[in-house]
Amino acid sequence: xxxxxVMFYRQVLRFFRAxxxxxxxxxxxxxxxxxxGLGWSRVFQSPMARMIFGGVDYLTFLAPxxxxxxxxxxxxxxxxxxxxxxxxxxLKEILVAPAPRSASIAGRIVGDATLVTLQGLVVLLxxxxxxxxxxxxxxxxxLFLGFLMALAFAGLGTALALKMESLEGFQMxxxxxxxxxxxxxxxxxxxxxxxGWMQALAYANPLTYAVDGARHYLVGEAAAxxxxxxxxxxxxxxxxxxxxxxxxxxxxxxxxx
Amino acid sequence: MQPAILAEGLKKRFGPVEAVRGVSxxxxxxxxxxxxxxxxxxxxxxxxMLTTLLRPSAGRAEVAGFDVVRAxxxxxxxxxxxxxxxxxxxxxxxxxxxxxxGRIYGLGGAALRAKIDEVLDxxxxxxxxxxxxxxxxxxxxxxxxxxxxxxxxxxxxxxDEPTLGLDPQTRAHVWDYIRRMKAEAGLTLFLTTxxxxxxxxxxxxxxxxxxxxxxxxxxxxxxxxxxxGELLYLRLEGGAGCRPLPGVQSCRELPDGRLLLEVEDAASxxxxxxxxLLAAGIRAREVTLRRPTLNDVFIRLTGRELRDELTRPxxxxxxxxx
Numbered sequence: 007x008x009x010x011x012v013m014f015y016r017q018v019l020r021f022f023r024a025x026x027x028x029x030x031x032x033x034x035x036x037x038x039x040x041x042x043g044l045g046w047s048r049v050f051q052s053p054m055a056r057m058i059f060g061g062v063d064y065l066t067f068l069a070p071x072x073x074x075x076x077x078x079x080x081x082x083x084x085x086x087x088x089x090x091x092x093x094x095x096x097l098k099e100i101l102v103a104p105a106p107r108s109a110s111i112a113g114r115i116v117g118d119a120t121l122v123t124l125q126g127l128v129v130l131l132x133x134x135x136x137x138x139x140x141x142x143x144x145x146x147x148x149l150f151l152g153f154l155m156a157l158a159f160a161g162l163g164t165a166l167a168l169k170m171e172s173l174e175g176f177q178m179x180x181x182x183x184x185x186x187x188x189x190x191x192x193x194x195x196x197x198x199x200x201x202g203w204m205q206a207l208a209y210a211n212p213l214t215y216a217v218d219g220a221r222h223y224l225v226g227e228a229a230a231x232x233x234x235x236x237x238x239x240x241x242x243x244x245x246x247x248x249x250x251x252x253x254x255x256x257x258x259x260x261x262x263x
Numbered sequence: 264m265q266p267a268i269l270a271e272g273l274k275k276r277f278g279p280v281e282a283v284r285g286v287s288x289x290x291x292x293x294x295x296x297x298x299x300x301x302x303x304x305x306x307x308x309x310x311x312m313l314t315t316l317l318r319p320s321a322g323r324a325e326v327a328g329f330d331v332v333r334a335x336x337x338x339x340x341x342x343x344x345x346x347x348x349x350x351x352x353x354x355x356x357x358x359x360x361x362x363x364x365g366r367i368y369g370l371g372g373a374a375l376r377a378k379i380d381e382v383l384d385x386x387x388x389x390x391x392x393x394x395x396x397x398x399x400x401x402x403x404x405x406x407x408x409x410x411x412x413x414x415x416x417x418x419x420x421x422x423d424e425p426t427l428g429l430d431p432q433t434r435a436h437v438w439d440y441i442r443r444m445k446a447e448a449g450l451t452l453f454l455t456t457x458x459x460x461x462x463x464x465x466x467x468x469x470x471x472x473x474x475x476x477x478x479x480x481x482x483x484x485x486x487x488x489x490x491x492g493e494l495l496y497l498r499l500e501g502g503a504g505c506r507p508l509p510g511v512q513s514c515r516e517l518p519d520g521r522l523l524l525e526v527e528d529a530a531s532x533x534x535x536x537x538x539x540l541l542a543a544g545i546r547a548r549e550v551t552l553r554r555p556t557l558n559d560v561f562i563r564l565t566g567r568e569l570r571d572e573l574t575r576p577x578x579x580x581x582x583x584x585x
Contacts, residue, residue, distance in 0.1 A: 008366050008367070008369055008371070009366075009367050011366070012363050012366035012367055013367075015363070015366075016352070016355070016363055019354075019355060019359060020352070020354050020355070023354050023355070023395070024354070091352075094349065094350075094351070094352070094353055095346060095348045095349050095350035095351070096350055096351065096352050097350075098316070098344075098346055098348075098350045099350045099351075099364070099367075100367070101316055102314055102315065102316060102339060102342075102344050103339060103364075103367045103368060104336050104337075104339035104340040104368065104369075105367045105368070105369070110367065260316060260317060260318070
């Protein structure tokens with residue numbers, strides 16, 4: 007348990023040491039909300055458009071999507087730190103330690119997921135003044151749901167990074183995954199508006215359920231597509247599943263690759 | 264007495280390459296044991312097997328009484344490792360690195376804080392304790408790694424090329440720290456190096472390793488005694504090669520064109536050798552007289568130089584000490 011807590015602690019220390027990352031994580035979602043959201047919300051002012059977006063203005067529709075997107079991309083990118091640890095050798099320090107490997111890798115993933123959830127909180131707090139229709143009561147459950155998704159993608163990112171030698175390889179994965187998964191999540195436009203084949207992809211996208219759940223809590227039931235039980239169930243399953251995947255990958259890790 | 268490290272027929276194969284081809288040795292508790300050999304000899308691979316990071320392809324090894332394959336956690340609890348490549352968290356301070364290490368090894372509280380100060384003092388890094396490691400020089404980082412490996416009071420300490428890439432002053436410092444660590448009761452040190460002076464300075468016993476096998480093992484004095492006498496290096500005019508000479512036990516042509524002669528007593532052999540050469544019409548352009556070193560042992564055993572020691576910084580310092 008000590009290995010878990012200390013690896014959690016290390017992620018926290020490293021996070022607050024990297025000031026540029028802290029700034030970027032706040033600025034990036036704000037850019038989306040302001041320059042993308044505000045711009046389009048002027049275009050989508052007709053009653054028709056409001057109907058498409060579940061009866062709310064576009065910025066309100068978009069806000070939970072940006073929240074979920076931030077958690078998703080930040081938690082997935084967290085896997086990069088494993089590559090750094092490989093390149094700077096810190097991973098060997100962990101591999102040669104007597105502490106259970108499952109505890110140390112889980113500590114780092116849960117640490118990442120927690121930090122990312124805190125980022126989500128900051129983003130939401132900054133969003134409320136912009137999108138007035140958001141429900142403050144939805145904040146807490148959205149954060150918990152977001153934490154599960156962050157756990158899933160931090161786990162997936164870590165498991166991938168453990169298998170990879172180079173930063174370039176991981177960056178390629180990020181490029182291939184982050185944008186399409188974002189577009190296919192219903193974060194930016196409703197799933198109902200997608201063509202059938204795109205909808206099928208959206209259903210297979212874990213991010214979809216985090217966006218949906220957050221929208222349920224922050225905007226209202228009418229704006230959501232799935233039941234809360236489905237959102238929670240899937241994200242819980244994925245969170246624990248990918249965490250387990252990373253734990254298994256790390257347990258088997260040796261210097262041979 | 265149970266050995267601190269025991270290796271029996273240890274082998275490691277990477278695909279078609281056999282990096283370690285069956286090494287056997289026993290390290291006594293409390294001694295400094297050095298693996299001396301050129302790059303690629305299998306030193307680091309052996310360390311990785313002994314420290315449970317690589318699984319041996321064949322053979323077995325015990326460290327601190329536990330099998331490295333069957334009881335890796337028990338072994339890990341009892342060893343400290345300073346890897347050849349850095350393994351610090353550069354974003355964190357020295358103290359944070361030590362703290363995290365201590366916590367991973369199950370320590371905590373006031374005992375850990377006291378131990379951290381103690382090891383920081385040992386390697387004289389107390390003043391820099393709260394600076395991020397990325398601001399540290401190469402020497403400071405190596406010292407911090409040494410300190411970190413001691414935090415959890417290991418029984419056996421592995422140092423893989425502890426002074427690789429360090430300048431001569433820093434090397435001398437690190438040697439001092441290593442001697443001080445040995446003074447800590449019960450600590451056994453296993454170090455690898457390709458610097459023969461490092462092995463001579465630090466090791467109680469040396470295993471010379473080349474191409475994955477141990478070619479000689481003993482104290483430095485024992486190994487050097489194998490050469491028998493003393494050594495003459497000659498550079499002859501016209502690059503003349505080996506020939507029968509009075510009082511010379513053996514002759515070898517070195518890659519740099521010099522001849523390496525083994526003689527009983529260099530002081531008395533030298534005039535006779537030069538006379539005999541002159542009689543044959545060959546003049547010597549350069550003569551160096553030296554007592555044998557581990558490098559000569561290595562040449563004798565493998566036919567190659569361990570390293571061109573005369574081009575290495577620190578070699579001159581070593582010669583002055585003699």
